[in-house]
Amino acid sequence: MLDKKYNAEEKENKWLNYWKENGIYNFKPDQREVFSIDTPPPTVNGKIHIGHIFSYSQTEMIARYKRLRGFNIFYPFGFDDNGLPSERLVEKEQGKKAHEIGREEFSKLCYETTDKYEEEFQELFSKMGVSTDWNIHYKTVSPSTIKISQRSFLDLINKGHCYHKESPALWCNECLTSIAQAELETKTIKTTFNYVNFKTVEDGEEFTIATTRPELLPAIVCVFVNPNDEKHNHLIGKTAHIPVIDVEVPIMADEKVAIDKGTGVVMCCTFGDQTDIEWWKKYNLPLKYIFTDNGRIIESVANYGGMKIKEARKQILEDLQAGGFVVKIEELEHEVQTHERCGKEVEYSVMKQWFIDTMNHKDDFIKIGNEIKWHPDHMHNRYNEWVENIMWDWCISRQRYFGVPFPVWYCKDCGEPIFATEEQLPVNPLTDKPVVDKCPKCSCTEFVPETDVMDTWATSSVTPLINMKYGEKNNYESILKPMSLRTNASEIIRTWDFYTIVKSFYHFGTRPWDNVMISGFVMANKGEKISKSKGNSKVEPMDAINQYSADVVRYWAGTGRLGTDIVFSDETLLRGKKLINKIWNVSKFIEMHLVDYEDKEFNNYEYIDKWILGKFQEMENGFLKYLDEYEVGLALNHLEKFFWNFCDNYIEIVKHRLYRPEEFGIEPRYSGQKTVYTILYKLLQDFSIFFPFITEEIYQELYKDNKSIHLTEIKPLEFNFSKEMESGDSIIDIISQVRGQKTINSVSLKTPVKDLKLSVNKDLKDAIESSIKDFSATLFIQNLEMNEVKNDYSIDNFELDFDLKD
RNA sequence: GGAUUCUUAGCUCAGUUGGUUAGAGCACCUGCCUUACAAGCAGGGGGUCACAGGUUCGAGUCCUGUAGAGUCCACCA
Numbered sequence: 001m002l003d004k005k006y007n008a009e010e011k012e013n014k015w016l017n018y019w020k021e022n023g024i025y026n027f028k029p030d031q032r033e034v035f036s037i038d039t040p041p042p043t044v045n046g047k048i049h050i051g052h053i054f055s056y057s058q059t060e061m062i063a064r065y066k067r068l069r070g071f072n073i074f075y076p077f078g079f080d081d082n083g084l085p086s087e088r089l090v091e092k093e094q095g096k097k098a099h100e101i102g103r104e105e106f107s108k109l110c111y112e113t114t115d116k117y118e119e120e121f122q123e124l125f126s127k128m129g130v131s132t133d134w135n136i137h138y139k140t141v142s143p144s145t146i147k148i149s150q151r152s153f154l155d156l157i158n159k160g161h162c163y164h165k166e167s168p169a170l171w172c173n174e175c176l177t178s179i180a181q182a183e184l185e186t187k188t189i190k191t192t193f194n195y196v197n198f199k200t201v202e203d204g205e206e207f208t209i210a211t212t213r214p215e216l217l218p219a220i221v222c223v224f225v226n227p228n229d230e231k232h233n234h235l236i237g238k239t240a241h242i243p244v245i246d247v248e249v250p251i252m253a254d255e256k257v258a259i260d261k262g263t264g265v266v267m268c269c270t271f272g273d274q275t276d277i278e279w280w281k282k283y284n285l286p287l288k289y290i291f292t293d294n295g296r297i298i299e300s301v302a303n304y305g306g307m308k309i310k311e312a313r314k315q316i317l318e319d320l321q322a323g324g325f326v327v328k329i330e331e332l333e334h335e336v337q338t339h340e341r342c343g344k345e346v347e348y349s350v351m352k353q354w355f356i357d358t359m360n361h362k363d364d365f366i367k368i369g370n371e372i373k374w375h376p377d378h379m380h381n382r383y384n385e386w387v388e389n390i391m392w393d394w395c396i397s398r399q400r401y402f403g404v405p406f407p408v409w410y411c412k413d414c415g416e417p418i419f420a421t422e423e424q425l426p427v428n429p430l431t432d433k434p435v436v437d438k439c440p441k442c443s444c445t446e447f448v449p450e451t452d453v454m455d456t457w458a459t460s461s462v463t464p465l466i467n468m469k470y471g472e473k474n475n476y477e478s479i480l481k482p483m484s485l486r487t488n489a490s491e492i493i494r495t496w497d498f499y500t501i502v503k504s505f506y507h508f509g510t511r512p513w514d515n516v517m518i519s520g521f522v523m524a525n526k527g528e529k530i531s532k533s534k535g536n537s538k539v540e541p542m543d544a545i546n547q548y549s550a551d552v553v554r555y556w557a558g559t560g561r562l563g564t565d566i567v568f569s570d571e572t573l574l575r576g577k578k579l580i581n582k583i584w585n586v587s588k589f590i591e592m593h594l595v596d597y598e599d600k601e602f603n604n605y606e607y608i609d610k611w612i613l614g615k616f617q618e619m620e621n622g623f624l625k626y627l628d629e630y631e632v633g634l635a636l637n638h639l640e641k642f643f644w645n646f647c648d649n650y651i652e653i654v655k656h657r658l659y660r661p662e663e664f665g666i667e668p669r670y671s672g673q674k675t676v677y678t679i680l681y682k683l684l685q686d687f688s689i690f691f692p693f694i695t696e697e698i699y700q701e702l703y704k705d706n707k708s709i710h711l712t713e714i715k716p717l718e719f720n721f722s723k724e725m726e727s728g729d730s731i732i733d734i735i736s737q738v739r740g741q742k743t744i745n746s747v748s749l750k751t752p753v754k755d756l757k758l759s760v761n762k763d764l765k766d767a768i769e770s771s772i773k774d775f776s777a778t779l780f781i782q783n784l785e786m787n788e789v790k791n792d793y794s795i796d797n798f799e800l801d802f803d804l805k806d
Numbered sequence: 807g808g809a810u811u812c813u814u815a816g817c818u819c820a821g822u823u824g825g826u827u828a829g830a831g832c833a834c835c836u837g838c839c840u841u842a843c844a845a846g847c848a849g850g851g852g853g854u855c856a857c858a859g860g861u862u863c864g865a866g867u868c869c870u871g872u873a874g875a876g877u878c879c880a881c882c883a
Binding site for chain 2: 273490491581736747
């Protein structure tokens with residue numbers, strides 16, 4: 001028997017253990033078709049927030065749905081524990097920088113710390129009812145992952161898509177590493193726009209340059225004006241004298257200079273921004289790199305050497321002012337590019353780095369993108385936009401410690417890279433040696449290991465490869481190429497989705513998945529994104545689970561449209577709580593009336609039973625259609641609507657028949673039993689996608705025809721009750737009107753109706769006559785008269801039996 | 807500046823391919839302790855579907871424009 005009250009905490013723990021002990025979600029290849037899900041390995045940087053719960057739940061629901069449709073679900077969980085996020089977490093916890101701790105010790109701390117958090121993550125996701133097979137979960141720094149990641153790198157090297165080159169790259173002097181374009185975040189900052197006077201060497205003519213970065217004056221290699229700028233084009237070909245720094249540089253022409261921006265005269269440095277790099281390449285300008293890798297001016301710069309960038313900015317500006325070179329200083333708010341991991345402004349650096357070619361195959365990436373179904377469809381645009389606007393090859397070198405090592409050494413003499421062999425993988429060049437004993441190019445016998453590690457995205461972009469055990473024996477390549485579904489939030493389309501496509505294209509020439517499902521964000525308030533810096537997340541996932549139960553939190557996560565942002569709302573949680581409570585109560589009611597029930601073939605359904613069976617069938621078809629489009633929220637909404645109709649209308653009608661077989665007959669009662677038995681079973685299946693716990697509890701108590709409701713299969717009904725469905729709706733409408741009359745008269749709904757006269761059309765008259773006992777019992781009608789009219793229907797007379805009230 | 811989504815009841819949101827009087831929950835008001843459920847049931851009030859045009863027999867739904875908001879990207883000398 002179901003308990004009087006549902007104890008969520010107790011039952012949820014019970015079923016978690018049961019699922020685990022019985023391996024309900026374990027993956028084993030068999031004859032069934034595989035549905036595979038490439039779910040994001042969460043970054044192990046300390047906290048799972050409510051946004052994770054939201055998007056992971058939506059993915060999870062798809063896993064459950066596909067399982068119920070007979071697919072063999074391959075749904076491994078992973079943790080993205082390598083790279084900068086983990087390092088920053090450790091640095092924060094230790095209160096020390098990585099280089100202060102030492103490479104080896106620091107790596108150890110990283111492993112320990114990520115292990116600790118992964119346990120917490122796993123517990124939280126388990127508690128949410130994530131139906132993953134924890135036996136096949138992966139980490140992005142385990143030996144097997146490192147092996148696959150290095151194998152991927154070597155394959156790209158062999159195919160010529162990956163190269164080592166000295167080139168300007170984005171540099172973070174907080175994290176002391178190069179970074180990729182995708183890791184940039186634009187931020188608005190306040191600064192000053194400084195108008196500085198320069199002079200031509202030839203005739204001493206003054207002209208003004210506006211700059212936000214006077215500290216770059218020592219790095220100026222030339223000055224540009226637009227050849228069409230009538231005010232300034234006479235300067236072209238002359239020489240500019242840089243004030244304070246006392247250096248002379250040429251004045252050159254380039255049409256990229258905007259005449260109306262600033263003063264129309266631009267200083268070009270190596271490197272202040274992207275345009276500087278372009279000009280540097282285009283005009284073969286000299287390199288005057290003046291920053292150290294930790295954000296200071298290099299010692300060789302007179303007067304300012306050794307200063308931090310911002311100190312130098314202030315000092316140079318003061319010196320310019322003192323020399324009378326500053327015309328004016330304007331307050332300015334503008335956007336700067338910062339590193340998303342630390343929020344610090346990025347600079348540019350020149351060093352040898354490993355790059356993956358992303359610029360030469362844009363068309364192919366677009367083509368692959370077109371082969372994938374994006375849900376919702378418009379997210380495809382974001383992908384295309386990004387690919388079209390890429391300006392850099394993908395720099396995958398990071399001058400850090402905790403990550404996948406490059407399987408590379410360099411010849412000490414000639415610098416020739418020596419790659420590890422397949423047999424050596426996984427390899428750590430710092431402790432391992434190359435198999436060759438001399439450089440194939442210059443025969444030198446000494447090698448220098450690569451100390452850089454790979455960018456975290458370089459590894460997370462191979463999750464499909466990790467899943468299919470790329471290049472290993474007994475791999476899953478045949479069943480996971482491509483995978484069925486990738487899911488993630490919209491913010492990482494440009495990174496995770498894009499890079500995964502890049503890798504898949506280079507390795508196999510094919511798409512990595514058939515479908516991509518993009519979830520929205522959880523907003524703190526309407527129009528306000530949850531951000532760590534603001535600390536505006538209003539709820540901790542664990543608190544929400546403890547307060548409301550995992551099923552209820554899942555309800556919240558399962559509402560709303562795919563790809564649409566959602567606000568965390570107590571109202572929605574309350575609504576879920578009520579729904580779950582209702583499922584419990586109606587199940588209790590149905591259980592009560594099934595004690596003597598035996599399931600057998602039966603076709604002689606009562607009219608109103610046909611109505612609800614037909615309605616269910618219609619609802620479920622729509623429900624399944626939504627889910628096939630990955631619209632979990634719309635599916636839930638649709639199901640919920642039916643469910644309340646089922647409870648408030650159908651159950652209220654059928655209960656009389658279930659209670660009083662002596663009055664209604666054994667067979668009509670059986671018809672009702674069979675109907676509630678059938679519909680509840682299917683409702684539980686449908687709801688189990690969203691509420692895996694409570695539905696399991698009820699299923700195990702009432703049905704138990706399998707080890708778990710989650711291993712059953714949804715088989716749509718195949719009735720043809722369209723006539724009953726239409727007239728049944730009219731009957732419900734009349735019932736509703738009569739109830740309304742009772743309420744208006746302030747009497748209880750069981751107050752008898754002495755006399756009811758209806759005008760109804762032929763179909764409805766037949767329908768009511770076919771269900772006359774149910775109809776009269778539901779409304780407590782003593783005397784009913786029906787007058788047949790052409791169309792429509794109305795209540796002509798309504799009389800209550802007040803004597804019988806109470 | 808480019809792309810994209812959104813604007814529906816006081817609040818949070820639904821509204822399949824255009825089809826009669828626009829829906830739900832919360833809040834508010836009224837009635838009902840009815841043998842599953844008062845965390846319930848029955849009912850009620852409340853909307854120029856952002857605004858302006860257009861297509862159509864018919865527009866919340868399609869098209870164009872305007873305003874506002876979110877997100878992504880770019881610019882940032």
